[in-house]
Amino acid sequence: MNKNDIIICRCEDVTLQQIHDYLDQGHTNFEDLKRLLRVGMGPCQANTCGHLIQKEIANYLNIKVEDVPVHKVRPMILGVPLRSIAEGNDEEC
């Protein structure tokens, strides 16, 4: 299995190899991996990679998937142009 050819985070192009390299260095939670690799920080906000990374961490630590905390979800769910916020008005769209 070539882990360099397995994409885990499609938005930020992060491979399984990169995830395992950091797991081996002791970074075994989603928040750490997010800061190191930008997983979950792209347009889909961990919608795709979230459960894959949870599973990798669970397998690595030999714990249940449900015991792996996910990343903190924060506003905004999509990228919002700063201009839109600056010009933001409270009229109906």
Add this chain to the structure above:
Amino acid sequence: MIKKECIIVGGGPAGLCAAAMALASGCEVLLIDRSPKLGGQLMKQTHKFFGSKNQYAKWRGFDIAEKLVSDIIGHPKLTVLLNSTVVGLYRDQVITVLCDEKYSRYQADALLIATGASEKFLAFENNDLPGVYGAGAIQTLMNMYGVLPGKNVVMVGSGNIGLIVSYQLIQAGAFVSTIVEAAKIIGGYKVHASKLVRLGTKILPSTTIKRAIGTDHVEAVEIISLDENYKEVAGSSRIIPCDAVCVSVGLSPMHHLLSMIGASTKYIPELGGFVPLVNDRFQTSLPAIFAVGDCVGIEEASAAMMEGYLGGLYLSEYLSKSHPDHAKLVSQYEKELFLLRDGPFGQKTKAGLKKMEDAKKNAE
């Protein structure tokens, strides 16, 4: 800030049914959906539904969507925002909405979240090669835009979505040579599976995809057999030519807005992943915020509709605008939901809901 009595996020089966009940109860409703049209995933469903008459059995999904939309559209108390994504939710029932780069804020007396689910993805070699699709993407391309994604397809996953999309691909003129399934048994209804087998599709249980092969586009896949522990059986590798791979390995609830405000959530595998904990009135741990449909647990659209009706009724009750037939309608939809979950395919949901009950007890 624009004030609204009630805001519903998501215009799929759950959100549409919730809107119908809230409107019938006399509430003012703002319904928001990110798509150009209401209907959610029903718009892609070209097959006829199972279930009872009250759940639109024998109707095609897109016809059900049209019916649910016609039930509410034009109602004087309804406002619909399309092409609009709710990008933020805050604990005082404030939402921020992005609509064509226009950013606005709304505040509601009560909110109902019906954001549905997103597709799960799979880790295998070359899973980013063009020609690898999710089942939802294939349905969007094929059933909504008339674009055939491939001529010779390998399906990964034999749940109902995998089986139904395989059949739809065949209807559209493609060949589905193989369906691989990691589990020992076929996931979906046998009536769908046997129809596919009659049409020449091989369904291979205890088998998975190891690798997509191709330079610029999928040309073949390598599949392997799995043992009891889901480990590769040595020497079981086979190459199957294809020009598209469809990944249909389940859905995951869109809990994100609710997680954002710190509503209690729990990972419940039987319900598809992280779900908000809701009480028997579909109220989250924040009393003015309700959640229904796939975002509180993956089920079929029929269940999402029943939950939507119930959520709309309870939301109206919360706003002191109970529907005149509240008690009667609640017991009717509760009964429908019970019947839907009573079959063998409802066992998983029931196990998940039991875990949700336990989690709520622990939280108290």
